[in-house]
Every structure is written in C-alpha cells, then in structure tokens.
Amino acid sequence: MSSSMTKADMEREIKQLAPFHHRVALPHGLSTYDAASSLRRREKTRLDALTRHAFPRLLELCGGSFEGKRVIDVACNCGGFSVEAARLGADYVLGFDVADRYLEQANFIKQALELDNVEFRKMAMEDCSDESIGSYDVAFCFGILYHLENPVFAMKQLASVTSDIMLVDASVIKTPLNPRAMWKMNVPKVVESEDKSTTALWRSEQRCQFKPNAKAVIELLKFLGFSTVEIIRPRKSGLELRYYTRKRVSFLARR
Ligand SMILES: C[S@@+](CC[C@H](N)C(=O)[O-])C[C@H]1O[C@@H](n2cnc3c(N)ncnc32)[C@H](O)[C@@H]1O
Known part of the structure; x- marks a missing residue:
C-alpha cells in the first residue's frame, strides 16, 4: 500500500479524527483503529466481522468480484x-451519511488510500432517488434499518435505486420459531452533543425507531420487489457474538 501522504500526516489525522467506527488498514503499516481513543470494542471488529460473514456469499452472487458494479453504501459512517x-473492484461506490464528522473521516481514508472510484456525500437515506443519485447494482444497508423513524418509506427509497442485490445487516428482536412479522418501537435517550462516539453523533434529537424481527425484514424485502431473500448463516467461529445469538442477522435480497 502506498500513498502520497506521509506517515506523520496520517498519524496526525488519525489522532485528530479518532475514534473511527471501522478499523481500516492504511499505508505505512497504520490503521484507523486507535486503542487510546477507542470507545467501544466493536470499533476493532466491525468491518472485519461483517465482511468475513457476508461478503463471500455476496461476491459469489456477483460473479467473484464487484467489477463492473455500482455500489451504494447507506449510512456509511x-x-x-x-x-x-x-x-474489490467496484466501478463506482457512493457512500453517504448524515453526520459531517463521519464523512470527514471517510474522506481522509479515501485520500490516504488514493481511491478514485469511491465518493462520499452528505445525504439521508430517505432522500435516495434515481434523480438524485442514479441507480446501483448492489446496495449495502448496514446498521441503519432499526434506527429509522419511517423504515418502510426509507427502504422503499433505497430499493428504488437498487437494480439487483441488497445486503441488509441489522439488529433484530428475537421471536419464537415460525413467528409473525413484528416491529418493536423504541424511543431512545437523546445523546449529549459532546458525545463523540462513533455511531451516536446524529442522535442529538429525539427520535422514534423500530426494531424488526427477522421475519419482518424478509417480508419487507419481498414487499419491496426482491424475489429471493436468504439469511446468511454465521460461519463456525470468528464473528462477533451477536451473530451467533441471532440478535444480529444479515439478509441477502435479490431481484
Ligand atoms: C450504527 S451506525 C452504522 C454504520 C455502518 N453502516 C456500519 O454498519 O458499521 C449508523 C449510521 O447511520 C447514520 N444515519 C443515521 N440516520 C441516517 C439516515 N437517515 N440516513 C443516512 N444515514 C443515517 C449515522 O450517522 C451513523 O453513521
């Protein structure tokens, strides 16, 4: 890995922008994970755990790589x-989020890795439309479904720009076998504005959110026009515990 940024430049930026929610490997043997400023253990494992869990099957469906694909990454942090x-070779990737600080981090990583096929933008999921961002072969919908105030509307907007595959990774409520589709409402505490944690910056206003069970996610994806929806089963070991306890589930939906 090489970069025109010096090691000292990168170290300074990492310190200034930390903590990061994803541990991304950078040139000069560096990474965005900074143990001293890390607030949650998950910052070290999140990116690696989900890519190891879900990308092999996703890539299989894509023919082995993202070559020739346009990818959208919702709530990219x-x-x-x-x-x-x-x-992994995507022609073009659009990552978007509502929090300026996370986008600043994302643009630093893009610059450090000298990637020219990825762009980051400030945008809300609810504003996805063909007119605003065009159409994508693959959509990543990770860590956001259960935070939404209007999940069906927001997912409809995302589905309208997704021509082939949507990968959804979400916390779910556990319900008995053969359950009905269910959503549990939750009004979380407002996060103090000085809280710099890596997933809380946008939660400074009161919001209402809905956590689905797995059946509800499957039904929603089918309602949105995906003909097949599969649950990715966790590999034998090496993932975060929540994938094994089925509190966290990845769904692969295809047109
Ligand atoms: C739990 S983090 C998930 C980050 C990343 N996708 C992952 O799975 O590791 C939730 C992210 O959603 C962003 N967010 C919250 N509401 C959003 C919205 N309506 N549209 C787009 N992004 C949103 C937050 O700023 C935050 O970065």
Whole structure:
C-alpha cells in the first residue's frame, strides 16, 4: 500500500479524527483503529466481522468480484465498507451519511488510500432517488434499518435505486420459531452533543425507531420487489457474538 501522504500526516489525522467506527488498514503499516481513543470494542471488529460473514456469499452472487458494479453504501459512517467495495473492484461506490464528522473521516481514508472510484456525500437515506443519485447494482444497508423513524418509506427509497442485490445487516428482536412479522418501537435517550462516539453523533434529537424481527425484514424485502431473500448463516467461529445469538442477522435480497 502506498500513498502520497506521509506517515506523520496520517498519524496526525488519525489522532485528530479518532475514534473511527471501522478499523481500516492504511499505508505505512497504520490503521484507523486507535486503542487510546477507542470507545467501544466493536470499533476493532466491525468491518472485519461483517465482511468475513457476508461478503463471500455476496461476491459469489456477483460473479467473484464487484467489477463492473455500482455500489451504494447507506449510512456509511467512516466508510469502511465503501472502501472494501472499492478495493474489490467496484466501478463506482457512493457512500453517504448524515453526520459531517463521519464523512470527514471517510474522506481522509479515501485520500490516504488514493481511491478514485469511491465518493462520499452528505445525504439521508430517505432522500435516495434515481434523480438524485442514479441507480446501483448492489446496495449495502448496514446498521441503519432499526434506527429509522419511517423504515418502510426509507427502504422503499433505497430499493428504488437498487437494480439487483441488497445486503441488509441489522439488529433484530428475537421471536419464537415460525413467528409473525413484528416491529418493536423504541424511543431512545437523546445523546449529549459532546458525545463523540462513533455511531451516536446524529442522535442529538429525539427520535422514534423500530426494531424488526427477522421475519419482518424478509417480508419487507419481498414487499419491496426482491424475489429471493436468504439469511446468511454465521460461519463456525470468528464473528462477533451477536451473530451467533441471532440478535444480529444479515439478509441477502435479490431481484
Ligand atoms: C450504527 S451506525 C452504522 C454504520 C455502518 N453502516 C456500519 O454498519 O458499521 C449508523 C449510521 O447511520 C447514520 N444515519 C443515521 N440516520 C441516517 C439516515 N437517515 N440516513 C443516512 N444515514 C443515517 C449515522 O450517522 C451513523 O453513521
């Protein structure tokens, strides 16, 4: 890995922008993970765990790589998954988020890795449309479904720009076998504005959110026009515990 940024430049930026939600490998043997400023253990594992869990099957469906694909990464945070798609050969990747600080982090990573096939933009999922951003072969919808105030509307907007595959990774409520589709409402505490944690910056206003069970995610994706929806089963070991306890599930939907 090489970059025109010096090691000292990168170290300074990492310190200034930390903590990052994704541990992204950078040139000069550096990474965005900074143990001293890390606030949650997951910052070290998130990117690696989900790519190891879900990307092999996704790439299989894509013919082995993202070559020739346009990929959209919703609620991208500091952009680790966008960068992964760019590295795996996507023609073009658009990552977007609502929080300026995360986009600043994402643009630093893009610059450090000298990636020209990825772009980061400030935008809300609810504003996805063909007119605003065009159409994508593959959509990443990670860590956002259960935070949305209007999940069906927002997912409809995302589906309208997704021509082939949507990968959804979400926290779900556990329900008995053969359950009905269900959503549980939750009004989380407002996060103090000085809280710099890597997934909380946008939660300074009161919001209402809905957590689905797995059946509800499957039904929603079918309602949005995907003909097949599969649950990716966790590999034997090496993932975050929540994938094994089925509190976190990845769904692969195809047109
Ligand atoms: C739990 S983090 C998930 C980050 C990343 N996708 C992942 O899975 O690791 C949720 C992210 O959603 C962003 N966000 C919240 N509401 C959003 C919205 N309506 N549209 C786009 N991004 C949103 C937040 O700023 C935050 O970066």
